[in-house]
Amino acid sequence: MNNIGLRRVFNTLSVLALLYFGFFMVYSYFSPPAARLIAPLRWSYIWTKALILWVEALIPISASAAMIAYSLFIRVESGALREEPFHALVSSHLVLFTVLALLFTGLYMGVLPSARGGLERREFESERAEFFLERAQAAHQAHDYAAAVADFDRYLARDPHNEAVGGQREEAHSQLLGSGNDGGSEAGVPEPVQPLAASEYLARAQDFYSQEDYFSAHYYAVLANRLDSSRQDARRLAARAWEKIASLQPSRDDEEVRALFRTKKEGYAALVREQDSLKAYYIFNNLAKSYPQDPDVARYLEESRKQVEAISYFLDEAEAVEGVPGSGRILFVNVRQDNRREIVYIDNLVETEQGTFVTGVEVIQFEAGGGSDLHLASVYGKILPRQDEQEGSTIVLTGLDRNDPGRRQTPSYFTGDPRRLAASGRFENLLPLNLSREDLAVMRLGFPAAESLGLSALWQLRRRCERYGYPGAELAGEILDRILHPFSFLILCLFSVSLGWTFRVGASRPPRLGYVFLPFFPLGVALLTALYLGAQKTILDFVLGTLGFASALAVLLIMQGVLLFVALTVLAGQRTD
Amino acid sequence: MLESFAVKEILRLLLIFVAVLILVSTLFAALGLLGVLGREYAAKSVPSLSMVLARLPALLLDKLPLTLCTSLLLLLARSGLHPGRSLGAFVVVTAAAFSVLTFLFPLLEAAVPEGEQSRERILSSLLSPGYWRSDGERAYYVESVEEGRFRSLLVVTPDESRARFRYIPAGSTADVPGPAGPGRAAEPAAAFTPEGFAAQLDHELDLLNRELSRASRASRPRYLLFCFAVVFAFMAAIFLMRLSRWPLLNLFLSFLALRCIFYLFRLLREVAASELESLISNQDVMAALPVIGLLVFSGLLLLLHLLFLPVRRGFGGGTA
Numbered sequence: 001m002n003n004i005g006l007r008r009v010f011n012t013l014s015v016l017a018l019l020y021f022g023f024f025m026v027y028s029y030f031s032p033p034a035a036r037l038i039a040p041l042r043w044s045y046i047w048t049k050a051l052i053l054w055v056e057a058l059i060p061i062s063a064s065a066a067m068i069a070y071s072l073f074i075r076v077e078s079g080a081l082r083e084e085p086f087h088a089l090v091s092s093h094l095v096l097f098t099v100l101a102l103l104f105t106g107l108y109m110g111v112l113p114s115a116r117g118g119l120e121r122r123e124f125e126s127e128r129a130e131f132f133l134e135r136a137q138a139a140h141q142a143h144d145y146a147a148a149v150a151d152f153d154r155y156l157a158r159d160p161h162n163e164a165v166g167g168q169r170e171e172a173h174s175q176l177l178g179s180g181n182d183g184g185s186e187a188g189v190p191e192p193v194q195p196l197a198a199s200e201y202l203a204r205a206q207d208f209y210s211q212e213d214y215f216s217a218h219y220y221a222v223l224a225n226r227l228d229s230s231r232q233d234a235r236r237l238a239a240r241a242w243e244k245i246a247s248l249q250p251s252r253d254d255e256e257v258r259a260l261f262r263t264k265k266e267g268y269a270a271l272v273r274e275q276d277s278l279k280a281y282y283i284f285n286n287l288a289k290s291y292p293q294d295p296d297v298a299r300y301l302e303e304s305r306k307q308v309e310a311i312s313y314f315l316d317e318a319e320a321v322e323g324v325p326g327s328g329r330i331l332f333v334n335v336r337q338d339n340r341r342e343i344v345y346i347d348n349l350v351e352t353e354q355g356t357f358v359t360g361v362e363v364i365q366f367e368a369g370g371g372s373d374l375h376l377a378s379v380y381g382k383i384l385p386r387q388d389e390q391e392g393s394t395i396v397l398t399g400l401d402r403n404d405p406g407r408r409q410t411p412s413y414f415t416g417d418p419r420r421l422a423a424s425g426r427f428e429n430l431l432p433l434n435l436s437r438e439d440l441a442v443m444r445l446g447f448p449a450a451e452s453l454g455l456s457a458l459w460q461l462r463r464r465c466e467r468y469g470y471p472g473a474e475l476a477g478e479i480l481d482r483i484l485h486p487f488s489f490l491i492l493c494l495f496s497v498s499l500g501w502t503f504r505v506g507a508s509r510p511p512r513l514g515y516v517f518l519p520f521f522p523l524g525v526a527l528l529t530a531l532y533l534g535a536q537k538t539i540l541d542f543v544l545g546t547l548g549f550a551s552a553l554a555v556l557l558i559m560q561g562v563l564l565f566v567a568l569t570v571l572a573g574q575r576t577d
Numbered sequence: 578m579l580e581s582f583a584v585k586e587i588l589r590l591l592l593i594f595v596a597v598l599i600l601v602s603t604l605f606a607a608l609g610l611l612g613v614l615g616r617e618y619a620a621k622s623v624p625s626l627s628m629v630l631a632r633l634p635a636l637l638l639d640k641l642p643l644t645l646c647t648s649l650l651l652l653l654a655r656s657g658l659h660p661g662r663s664l665g666a667f668v669v670v671t672a673a674a675f676s677v678l679t680f681l682f683p684l685l686e687a688a689v690p691e692g693e694q695s696r697e698r699i700l701s702s703l704l705s706p707g708y709w710r711s712d713g714e715r716a717y718y719v720e721s722v723e724e725g726r727f728r729s730l731l732v733v734t735p736d737e738s739r740a741r742f743r744y745i746p747a748g749s750t751a752d753v754p755g756p757a758g759p760g761r762a763a764e765p766a767a768a769f770t771p772e773g774f775a776a777q778l779d780h781e782l783d784l785l786n787r788e789l790s791r792a793s794r795a796s797r798p799r800y801l802l803f804c805f806a807v808v809f810a811f812m813a814a815i816f817l818m819r820l821s822r823w824p825l826l827n828l829f830l831s832f833l834a835l836r837c838i839f840y841l842f843r844l845l846r847e848v849a850a851s852e853l854e855s856l857i858s859n860q861d862v863m864a865a866l867p868v869i870g871l872l873v874f875s876g877l878l879l880l881l882h883l884l885f886l887p888v889r890r891g892f893g894g895g896t897a
Binding site for chain 2 (some may be wrong): 004055067068069237329331333341343345347360362364366367368369370371375377414445446469470471499500502503504505508509510511513514517520521523524526531532534535538539541542545546
């Protein structure tokens, strides 16, 4: 019976597995999200979704196949074989089920989480692409061609072969060129200054001084002195350069040139001497409109912009993320050094080319049992890396208009006086976050990202998430569940062998109509599997809640050992006569 | 001699039925209690023994129809009992199942303590010091809870467009803005909610229990008729165990038919009832809809049984 039987078991399993994969492909094709996905993602989405459903259903499919094969196709007909014990006849079958259980482990623990993550990403990317397309078309109709082209490009980055959208983009682009507004020239903007050592800054300053470029000489000498305050030579060079700037007079008696020089000097003083980067930014930004080719203006506009962006964000960039799909409902305890609790809520987090923006930010601070003295909400914010080289990031909560110094967006304070808080240094519309960027995206209500994390990532996150107010037990439950499934696969397959053999058709021919029901067996077994897993999960969750993760893991392993023993004993007890 | 054997067989079957019933109830109740304890410990509250035992009648009540049909399936699958073999034993087992449902349901219902699922209990399980808990609509964070009083409670309502946080420095659970009443959404730990098929079955059991409760309050004849319809449907489904020469198929069909009874009930209560409301104005007929549905379904199963069953076939699909 062994070889023929093994082939029959394998064939039954293959047919049932293929049948269900086909069914899940059809289901995934017709289920709602697939139809509205962009073309390049549609088939990979359908394929991945079918794979996920199939792996999730593999236990009932395999158990049903074992049950059907042993009930219908395996027969002990020869007299000699009838003398053999049942376990001896099915020993090679046990090897097959063990190998299948190992394959299932790889699929369940390795492929399934990444497939779930991939499915979510595809859905998310498609949703974003649709959003950009709708926004591009709206901008096109409103004759905002620059915005339309930018959004068409964002869409086409995700769906490059869409000729219809490509045509719309070309139309918007030609209208943009015709309007003479090409979205602003980048000419004259110097390369960002790379961080150098103090001596190198000083060498640059000396070069510029010898070339009689006193603004640059002063700028680099100040940088060298800031890096190394003991350098008297840098301080002296900066003083000499500033004297030269002060004594400089425009060579031509031209009022415009005089005005430009005065304004540049004023902006430069604001940037370097007063360290008021915001004032400097608006001065150089105004000058850049009239003198876009002036290298000093371009350089200090860039420098002041960088400094401004370290404490604020530009409103046009933040407003552009309104409604863009992102990571939603982020809620966590922001760990602080003092004994105060700080809770942060972020309604949506969106990654863009300009950086990471957040919308609907709310922050509250309180002491245990005491009142709250800080509670604010901000429409937007921008996440920047921490300046102090600690793990984490900072949310800047002050929004600025790129051109209008009078237009600002600051948080609304429900509790707390912003001036007093700023004066005391407690809060200046900069919110340091004490968690990594990766953890931030996971700390969402209900842990929706947990099921797409691998076992090792879950294991590590289980400890860290407690700091942010999320019980590690939920992730521990997910870990136990992942370990439980492969064992259940093997045990339920073995029980199914016994059940199938007990209820075998015997010598008589099975009714032909009965074959019609074969594909439906996994549906019935799925309910029993759910009850079997549910009962074990209840026990494990109880142990997890009372004794902790290590005990729950030990109970899980003992329980599987006992169930495996019972399954093998029941199998060995089957009669062949 | 024959009569005494029949009486012995009947008594033996009755004893086995009671034993299986107790075993299955114990299993379901034990799992239910572990679930309750797990929830309590997950919520960092230490439950008292009296509190845990007070949940027992509710747990038994929740699973009573499932316990009954599982016990009947286990008993009849192995004993080979059917009307053709021993009508007396069959009638006694059916009557026993009917009696269990008829008498045990009101007893257990009366034993469920008032306010057992009160809003305060659900809220107190939502307040787990140092951790976020969510009821689906809101998230709760609390620094500490002692004897129903808490310190520093933050309630977060993500769907609010402004001021999502509501901070309450100290108070009792009565001050907590939370779910209006008990319900699935109030479950604090998602880990304990059964998924997929099992969740559907839970919902259908809940619907069946509510209907039983409604019928018991309406009138005695209506309640007895409803109990009879349920037990009759169970027995008709289990009859399929003799349908063909292939025992596994019989078992599968029988199991599927039992599952369909619960599904049919949901279909009649949630889908068909709203569709038929405009067509049938008589409230009595509408109230009797589940009973009619169950009886028609049982009749169809019996008809199928009569059409396919050769007279001499043994129970359990033995050789023809």
